[in-house]
Amino acid sequence: MISFDHVTKRYGGFTALDGVSFEARPGRVTGFLGPNGAGKSTAMRVAAGLTPATSGRATVLGRPYGTLPNPGRHVGMLLDASAQHAGRTGREVLTLGAILTGVDRRRVEETLDLVGLTEKEAGRRVRNYSLGMRQRLGIAHALLADPEVLVLDEPANGLDPAGIRWMRDLLRGYAARGGTVLLSSHLLNEIERVADDIVVIGHGRIVAGGTTRELLAGSGTTVRSADDARLRSALGTAGLSASPLAAGGLLVDATPEVVGAVALEAAVVLRELRSGDGRGLEEMFFDLTADAAREEVAA
Structure with a gap:
């Protein structure tokens, strides 16, 4: 111990x-x-x-x-x-x-x-x-x-x-x-x-x-699209909470079916749509430490 x-x-x-x-x-x-x-x-x-x-x-x-x-x-x-x-x-x-x-x-x-x-x-x-x-x-x-x-x-x-x-x-x-x-x-x-x-x-x-x-269990839906800003706006209009992910995309407090329906209505092309379960350690790590990580600047 x-x-x-x-x-x-x-x-x-x-x-x-x-x-x-x-x-x-x-x-x-x-x-x-x-x-x-x-x-x-x-x-x-x-x-x-x-x-x-x-x-x-x-x-x-x-x-x-x-x-x-x-x-x-x-x-x-x-x-x-x-x-x-x-x-x-x-x-x-x-x-x-x-x-x-x-x-x-x-x-x-x-x-x-x-x-x-x-x-x-x-x-x-x-x-x-x-x-x-x-x-x-x-x-x-x-x-x-x-x-x-x-x-x-x-x-x-x-x-x-x-x-x-x-x-x-x-x-x-x-x-x-x-x-x-x-x-x-x-x-x-x-x-x-x-x-x-x-x-x-x-x-x-x-x-x-x-x-x-x-x-790593997570919740909600992970979604990535051709226009995350537009999709987030459409989700907000539909009364759904969407948080940007450090690695790109959104984490939405709704089922994949509901998120997909909003994207279709808004005519936003989806590149990824899956349950938030099993997001993966890398994604969770970047989400949690985004404000603590150092950015490498090329000379």
């Missing part, structure tokens, strides 16, 4: 986390989503005891991380895959981790095999690892003590499609055995496929949270 109870973190006049409260529960994968700069990494660092909260409390297994006896035996962390000693081999990195946490050294070979690092790769210096290999090594380090809790920040970075599928199966199996997973990722399709629960953060505040099924 990971619990945030009204956690606030300020850096001078900047508030990185503003009263953040949520839980990641045992036996479930919790997807932690938000635009760059929304507060995801800060929250994870607070949970790991690396960044003190200004107020509020974050606990892991019922206590602050730093008060856990030998915390590395209970909590596996991957916050930055590049934060590994470049001069050591992959095997040396894991062996040192095993010594520091008191884990049987035989676990090193088991974990290397689990994450798919070959004998040759395990003997290579980390400075010569690809990003994907560093990610696998970081996940191996997090799993070394077979902990009860995993906190993973962007663990899929650099993994190829086969590696992403492997990680998905790994996390599902881990949660099925009763483990707690808090997973941050920009790969929204993967979060949708692996997460049982989703927490969305924007501008340091939680903007949505619940089971994946609940959040």
